[in-house]
Amino acid sequence: MNARTPYLQIASSGVHGLGVFATQDLPEATLLGTYQGRRFSPEQLSRRRWDDSLTYLFSLSNGDTIDGSRGGNATRHINHSCAPNCEAVEEWDARGRLVLRIYALRPLCAGEEVFLDYGLIVDESYDATDYRCFCGAVSCRGSMVAPAGTSA
Ligand SMILES: [Zn+2]
Numbered sequence: 001m002n003a004r005t006p007y008l009q010i011a012s013s014g015v016h017g018l019g020v021f022a023t024q025d026l027p028e029a030t031l032l033g034t035y036q037g038r039r040f041s042p043e044q045l046s047r048r049r050w051d052d053s054l055t056y057l058f059s060l061s062n063g064d065t066i067d068g069s070r071g072g073n074a075t076r077h078i079n080h081s082c083a084p085n086c087e088a089v090e091e092w093d094a095r096g097r098l099v100l101r102i103y104a105l106r107p108l109c110a111g112e113e114v115f116l117d118y119g120l121i122v123d124e125s126y127d128a129t130d131y132r133c134f135c136g137a138v139s140c141r142g143s144m145v146a147p148a149g150t151s152a
Contacts, residue, residue, distance in 0.1 A: 005075060007030065007032050019077060020074055021112065027107055033102050035099070042063040061098075075102050
């Protein structure tokens with residue numbers, strides 16, 4: 001287990017496959033971890049062929065993409081919810097690199113599953129059934145894709 005995500009624990013989820021759960025009660029705005037993995041520039045990304053690892057890709061606003069399936073930590077298993085209790089925030093780290101940090105949007109209880117709204121930005125030709133959401137929230141959009149008119 002990655003030492004930098006002490007508040008997170010991976011276990012099977014009621015929503016989808018594996019999920020991530022709070023190990024203890026946590027106050028709002030707690031830093032839960034940094035989304036880690038192999039980094040690709042837009043140029044490197046276009047040269048690669050992607051298969052089923054797509055669900056672990058996180059795109060940053062500077063064009064870089066982080067592939068959590070390679071060298072990632074517990075944060076890559078965080079499931080999507082249309083009513084999330086966490087958010088992913090882009091910040092500059094001490095080395096001047098743009099990173100993605102996961103913060104609690106509200107107080108979390110020990111054992112509570114942690115969710116992000118992926119708000120995926122996808123190609124116009126995407127197949128909506130690939131991104132169907134089953135989070136069960138009252139406000140569920142039925143899709144993990146960002147609502148029209150928003151941008152990450
Ligand atoms: Zn949903």
